[in-house]
Amino acid sequence: MKYTIEQARILGGFTQVEIAKRLGMSEKTYIQYEKYRKVFRMDTAMKFVSLTKVKINEIIFFKDQLQKICSG
Numbered sequence: 001m002k003y004t005i006e007q008a009r010i011l012g013g014f015t016q017v018e019i020a021k022r023l024g025m026s027e028k029t030y031i032q033y034e035k036y037r038k039v040f041r042m043d044t045a046m047k048f049v050s051l052t053k054v055k056i057n058e059i060i061f062f063k064d065q066l067q068k069i070c071s072g
Contacts, residue, residue, distance in 0.1 A: 001058060005048075006034045008059045012052030022051055036063040 003011065009019050020030035023044060032038040040048060040061060049056045 002060050003054060003058055004034075004060050005036075008048070008052045008054040009034070011054055014051065019048070019051065023047055 009016070012019070014022070016030055016034070017027050020027045023030065029038070033040055045056070045059075045061060049059065052059075
């Protein structure tokens with residue numbers, strides 16, 4: 001199963017405000033990642049995975065992956 005960043009956050013039980021704080025960024029900045037306007041650096045992605053407990057290979061981190069999943 002593949003999850004968007006938003007879905008992974010929700011599965012982890014976090015609000016946008018909570019996860020942004022845990023990742024050391026503003027809510028506004030975090031939202032840019034959920035909208036795929038920014039790409040996580042590897043260290044931030046690993047921290048996100050650690051917090052949400054969703055496997056890294058189950059999270060869609062790049063917009064092109066999202067398009068491929070959605071279009072079949």
